[in-house]
Amino acid sequence: MSERNLVAELREAIHQARARVYQVGDPTPLQPMSLEGIADPVWVKREDLGPVKAYKWRGAYNAMACLTAEKLAQGVVAASAGNHAQGIALGARALGCEARIFMPKPTPLVKRKAVMAHGGEKVTIELVGDSFSEAQAAALKFAAKSEATFIPPYDSLDTMGGQGTLADEIFTSGEGPFDRVYVAIGGGGLASAVASWLKSSWPGVKVIGVEGVDQASMKAAIANGGPTYLDYVDLFCDGTAVNQVGDLTYEICRTQIDEIITVTNQEVSSAIKAHWDGLRVIPEPSGAMSLAGYLQQQRDGLVPDGEKVLTILCGANMDFAKVAEISRQAGITPKQKRSWLFEIPEEKGSLVNLLIDLPNEVSIIDLQYGRSSGEVQSPVLTLDVPSQDEAAFSKWLEEREGYATDVTDQADARYRVIPFSPSICTSPLFVEVEFFERAGALLQFMKEVSPLASLCYFNYIYSGERVGRALVGLDFFSEAEEEAGKKLILANAGKKVRSVKEVTVGSRA
Numbered sequence: 001m002s003e004r005n006l007v008a009e010l011r012e013a014i015h016q017a018r019a020r021v022y023q024v025g026d027p028t029p030l031q032p033m034s035l036e037g038i039a040d041p042v043w044v045k046r047e048d049l050g051p052v053k054a055y056k057w058r059g060a061y062n063a064m065a066c067l068t069a070e071k072l073a074q075g076v077v078a079a080s081a082g083n084h085a086q087g088i089a090l091g092a093r094a095l096g097c098e099a100r101i102f103m104p105k106p107t108p109l110v111k112r113k114a115v116m117a118h119g120g121e122k123v124t125i126e127l128v129g130d131s132f133s134e135a136q137a138a139a140l141k142f143a144a145k146s147e148a149t150f151i152p153p154y155d156s157l158d159t160m161g162g163q164g165t166l167a168d169e170i171f172t173s174g175e176g177p178f179d180r181v182y183v184a185i186g187g188g189g190l191a192s193a194v195a196s197w198l199k200s201s202w203p204g205v206k207v208i209g210v211e212g213v214d215q216a217s218m219k220a221a222i223a224n225g226g227p228t229y230l231d232y233v234d235l236f237c238d239g240t241a242v243n244q245v246g247d248l249t250y251e252i253c254r255t256q257i258d259e260i261i262t263v264t265n266q267e268v269s270s271a272i273k274a275h276w277d278g279l280r281v282i283p284e285p286s287g288a289m290s291l292a293g294y295l296q297q298q299r300d301g302l303v304p305d306g307e308k309v310l311t312i313l314c315g316a317n318m319d320f321a322k323v324a325e326i327s328r329q330a331g332i333t334p335k336q337k338r339s340w341l342f343e344i345p346e347e348k349g350s351l352v353n354l355l356i357d358l359p360n361e362v363s364i365i366d367l368q369y370g371r372s373s374g375e376v377q378s379p380v381l382t383l384d385v386p387s388q389d390e391a392a393f394s395k396w397l398e399e400r401e402g403y404a405t406d407v408t409d410q411a412d413a414r415y416r417v418i419p420f421s422p423s424i425c426t427s428p429l430f431v432e433v434e435f436f437e438r439a440g441a442l443l444q445f446m447k448e449v450s451p452l453a454s455l456c457y458f459n460y461i462y463s464g465e466r467v468g469r470a471l472v473g474l475d476f477f478s479e480a481e482e483e484a485g486k487k488l489i490l491a492n493a494g495k496k497v498r499s500v501k502e503v504t505v506g507s508r509a
């Protein structure tokens with residue numbers, strides 16, 4: 001089969017799929033979204049509003065609906081990290097067939113529950129292995145021993161045909177033509193379908209595939225002349241964590257995709273935040289990957305002014321517990337939010353003096369400090385620098401050359417490992433301070449207590465609430481001084497903030 005015929009067959013499969021997929025779901029909308037600092041809006045294809053909160057229902061149901069009644073009666077089998085499984089479950093209930101779905105053991109509970117909610121008694125879940133590849137191998141083995149039909153998540157013209165109905169909706173929306181379309185790539189099914197269909201409608205459109213930096217299986221395939229197995233894939237964007245792309249998707253993507261770019265987890269997290277800011281929706285990481293690609297190219301000056309841009313929000317199924325990590329990573333860019341280790345002397349008031357010395361425009365996102373032995377102490381501050389103040393902040397850092405080190409990518413900063421040596425403290429008092437999140441509130445408290453005690457511990461991270469909370473360790477030179485200082489601090493310093501209360505933290509010196 002020639003490459004040209006393969007693309008033509010996919011386009012025909014998309015054409016035929018339009019008569020099937022809307023039996024179980026409705027078209028999803030396109031919405032314009034404004035982005036901070038960018039003049040032109042970006043259009044978003046809202047696949048999170050589909051029946052399974054992701055685009056995968058289209059391909060899964062179409063592939064199942066193509067089966068004969070005899071094949072359906074024998075059941076289907078699939079492998080999935082979550083969204084394809086929900087599409088299979090939806091199809092199993094609608095078509096009245098049995099489905100056995102193999103999923104990796106670490107699949108988020110929210111996705112497993114959703115599968116059972118869509119499929120009910122028609123679905124059986126098998127948890128196998130730690131990766132999609134292991135789950136797929138088990139599914140193929142089961143299919144070979146049984147009469148059940150394996151439904152591929154991407155490397156099938158029927159599956160891609162169903163996914164391509166998304167692109168048909170883009171074309172018939174009346175909002176085109178678009179100059180640029182960004183699409184996430186996992187196995188390559190969605191990218192193959194979108195590129196093939198839109199290029200047949202708008203020959204001038206540029207389709208950019210977006211992969212995770214440590215998930216770039218399509219980029220590796222194109223570089224190596226064929227599907228290439230990656231020994232390691234990062235799982236932050238779990239919906240696109242594929243070790244090897246398909247044979248069909250590779251052949252189509254290498255001729256239909258104009259460019260493939262890679263994005264970091266931090267860039268994806270920032271894109272999730274941008275979706276929240278612009279549309280009040282929280283995509284799953286893979287669902288925000290296309291916007292992350294656009295934001296990267298826009299930041300690097302690679303998107304000409306006036307071009308009409310479309311991104312595809314391809315899914316919003318995520319374990320809620322992951323939101324905290326996304327929030328932590330959101331907006332970490334080379335110039336704006338970085339973590340810095342500062343060297344300060346071991347003396348009373350040195351940490352307060354550092355905070356006073358910070359430029360007024362800089363916001364503290366995270367402060368980690370624990371007293372350790374030695375004359376030099378090393379607090380770590382994560383700082384948010386407004387873009388208009390980057391030059392002034394850079395100059396401020398230059399003046400402190402040798403005393404400030406960028407530790408954003410170091411594990412102990414990312415995991416908030418705070419070194420602390422209780423044995424060198426004389427009589428420590430730990431207090432929990434609650435303060436209104438406004439400029440100067442916490443610093444005012446620290447100024448009040450610094451003449452009374454030496455700061456030996458400080459743990460604060462911005463949470464996005466109206467109030468902030470910090471765990472503060474205060475060291476006194478004697479127990480008598482502690483007793484007197486404690487009364488003053490709890491009685492008077494609390495007036496400077498919302499509340500101050502003594503707490504017990506581990507073993508005291």
